Amino acid sequence: MYDRIERRGGLSLPNGFPIDIKLIENVPKSEAGTPAMGGGMGSPGNLRGFINIYLPVIAASSAGISPGTPEQIINHELVHVAQNIRLEQKLMKWPLWLTEGMASYVGETNGYLALMKGVEPVGLDKSDKEMGAAFNHPYGRGLLFFNAVESRFGTSGVKNLIHQLVNEKKEYRKAVESTTGMTWKSFVEAERTWSQNLLQGKPLPATQKPAATPKHDLQEALQNITFPPKEKLTELGKENVHYREIIREIDDLKRWSAAMSAIQERTGLSTPPMKIKVDFSPEKSVRNGVGGYSGGAGQVIFYLQPLSEFRKIPNAVNNRAIEFVLTHELTHVYLQYTYPAFKDPFWLSEGICEYAAQSLPNVLIQPTPLPSIDSQLPAAVAYGRGRLFLEYLSATSGGEKVKEFIRQVGGGASYEKLSAEIAGKSWKEIVRQEQEWSNAVVLKERSKYPGIQSGYGAR
Numbered sequence: 001m002y003d004r005i006e007r008r009g010g011l012s013l014p015n016g017f018p019i020d021i022k023l024i025e026n027v028p029k030s031e032a033g034t035p036a037m038g039g040g041m042g043s044p045g046n047l048r049g050f051i052n053i054y055l056p057v058i059a060a061s062s063a064g065i066s067p068g069t070p071e072q073i074i075n076h077e078l079v080h081v082a083q084n085i086r087l088e089q090k091l092m093k094w095p096l097w098l099t100e101g102m103a104s105y106v107g108e109t110n111g112y113l114a115l116m117k118g119v120e121p122v123g124l125d126k127s128d129k130e131m132g133a134a135f136n137h138p139y140g141r142g143l144l145f146f147n148a149v150e151s152r153f154g155t156s157g158v159k160n161l162i163h164q165l166v167n168e169k170k171e172y173r174k175a176v177e178s179t180t181g182m183t184w185k186s187f188v189e190a191e192r193t194w195s196q197n198l199l200q201g202k203p204l205p206a207t208q209k210p211a212a213t214p215k216h217d218l219q220e221a222l223q224n225i226t227f228p229p230k231e232k233l234t235e236l237g238k239e240n241v242h243y244r245e246i247i248r249e250i251d252d253l254k255r256w257s258a259a260m261s262a263i264q265e266r267t268g269l270s271t272p273p274m275k276i277k278v279d280f281s282p283e284k285s286v287r288n289g290v291g292g293y294s295g296g297a298g299q300v301i302f303y304l305q306p307l308s309e310f311r312k313i314p315n316a317v318n319n320r321a322i323e324f325v326l327t328h329e330l331t332h333v334y335l336q337y338t339y340p341a342f343k344d345p346f347w348l349s350e351g352i353c354e355y356a357a358q359s360l361p362n363v364l365i366q367p368t369p370l371p372s373i374d375s376q377l378p379a380a381v382a383y384g385r386g387r388l389f390l391e392y393l394s395a396t397s398g399g400e401k402v403k404e405f406i407r408q409v410g411g412g413a414s415y416e417k418l419s420a421e422i423a424g425k426s427w428k429e430i431v432r433q434e435q436e437w438s439n440a441v442v443l444k445e446r447s448k449y450p451g452i453q454s455g456y457g458a459r
Contacts, residue, residue, distance in 0.1 A: 004071075004106070004108070005075055005082065005106050005107070006408070006411075006413060008106040009159060010163055010407065011166065012408065012412035013078070013081065013412050014085075014343065017048070017049060018048040018049070019049035020049070020050050022052050022053070023053050023055055024055065025054075026054070049078075049081035049085065051077045051078070053074065068108065072107050072109050073109060075108065076103045077103070078107070079107055086166045086169075096138040096142075097138040097142035098172055101138070101141065101142015101143050101145050101146050102146060102165075104139050104140075104142060104146075105150075109139070110143070116144065118199075121141060121192055121196060123192050124145060124188050124191065125184070144191075144199075145191060146158060147198070148195060148198075149161055152190075153179065157179055161179040163411075167339060168270055170272075218261065220273045221271055224276060225253070226275070227278050228279055233280070236280055240304070242304075242307075243280075243282070243304045243308060246280075247304075256330070258327075259323075259327040259357075262327055262358070263331050266402075267352060267356050267403060267406050269331070269334045269338055274293075274297065274337065275297040275298065276297065276299070276300065277297060277299045279299070279302070280304055281303050283305065284306070285303040285305065285306055287306065288307050289303060289325050289326075289328070291332035292333060293333050293337040293340075294336075298330075298337065300326075300329045302326075307321060317360050317361055317449055320360070324360070327353075327358075327359075328353040328356070331356040331357065332353055335349065335410070338410060339410030339411065342410050342412075347383075348386055348415060349386075350382055350386050351382070351390055352386070352406055354383050355386070359383075360449075362384035362387065363441075363445055364445060365380070366384045366438075366442045368442055370435055370439045372431055372435050373431055373435065374431045389434055390402055390405075391441065392438055393423070397423055401422050
């Protein structure tokens with residue numbers, strides 16, 4: 001059943017996510033005043049899901065007099081679980097037609113459209129309260145909305161919209177504008193006309209290409225980056241000339257703009273404006289930096305001592321160290337912001353960041369022959385191996401497939417299964433071929449930089 005919500009809506013639940021299912025004999029009224037099918041929700045903190053199934057509804061569905069089959073009803077409730085664990089309290093800000101329409105579309109409880117027959121669909125620019133008794137049925141009205149998006153922008157357009165709503169937590173009107181390339185007002189008018197034509201059996205417009213997801217305004221994003229006070233930076237710079245040079249380079253917003261563009265282009269991750277606090281530490285560390293997102297803000301810390309080691313051996317690779325590290329750590333910020341439940345292997349999360357940064361040091365220091373991606377990888381090896389794996393997917397299936405891979409894995413999909421689907425091969429075969437391909441790439445890259453023995457990767 002998880003396959004259905006992933007295939008239809010790009011939604012997924014974390015691997016091994018527990019769901020408690022309760023069977024109930026009595027059928028309560030839904031918020032719309034009609035008999036409810038069931039109830040699905042997830043607990044805060046992504047701990048477990050809960051689904052109530054009302055037995056009379058299941059019995060009715062088996063007899064063909066319910067909005068969907070038993071499987072479709074359960075899928076409908078699984079969507080609510082996915083909505084809850086991703087959005088928690090933010091879900092309460094959605095209009096009811098959007099919450100239930102998404103569940104009805106992805107779960108394919110299409111029987112709700114029957115409730116709309118002979119009814120004039122109300123415009124979606126009104127609140128639930130304003131719609132009142134004229135609201136028809138939120139399940140059917142929302143289902144019309146998602147069908148309209150699919151009709152005009154394809155299934156990929158719907159997935160893009162759901163991704164922005166659930167994973168990026170974007171305000172729903174802005175998500176619609178981003179997906180369709182239309183203003184909210186224009187889309188509401190077009191959607192209502194489409195829905196009227198559907199209910200009246202009139203011809204419908206042909207499918208259009210989904211609008212390209214626009215890149216966020218980098219200028220606005222850059223304005224939210226804060227650095228330590230100048231006094232602190234001056235004091236740190238006095239300790240070491242290399243520290244001073246590193247701080248000056250990182251303090252250049254052009255570098256941050258270039259990093260954001262690279263992240264968008266390589267991974268498909270959005271870089272929405274958010275508070276990002278930048279700091280510097282003179283402490284000795286095995287890491288060059290740390291990036292993450294928590295408490296409503298991003299944070300990136302740069303460790304000056306290990307970064308200064310790059311300066312001691314100037315060469316074509318080490319001279320780009322700041323570029324590699326900054327982009328790598330900033331990717332962690334947006335990865336954690338977009339996919340807070342992402343818990344896949346260490347090599348994959350670090351590999352995504354290395355892939356975004358196109359970092360060379362951790363590729364050049366790979367042991368050859370390379371260890372299998374399916375083996376226990378030491379931390380020092382995992383960074384470069386993760387990047388090489390994604391480069392292999394890009395070389396064999398295309399960069400857009402890598403973006404889709406990151407999106408679905410970030411949402412909880414199995415990376416082994418997804419890799420097999422993308423490559424059209426078994427996971428075992430992918431592991432073998434990727435190892436051979438990546439081994440050749442490492443040897444080729446080393447030949448470009450003879451004499452470089454860098455042990456300072458972008459960690």
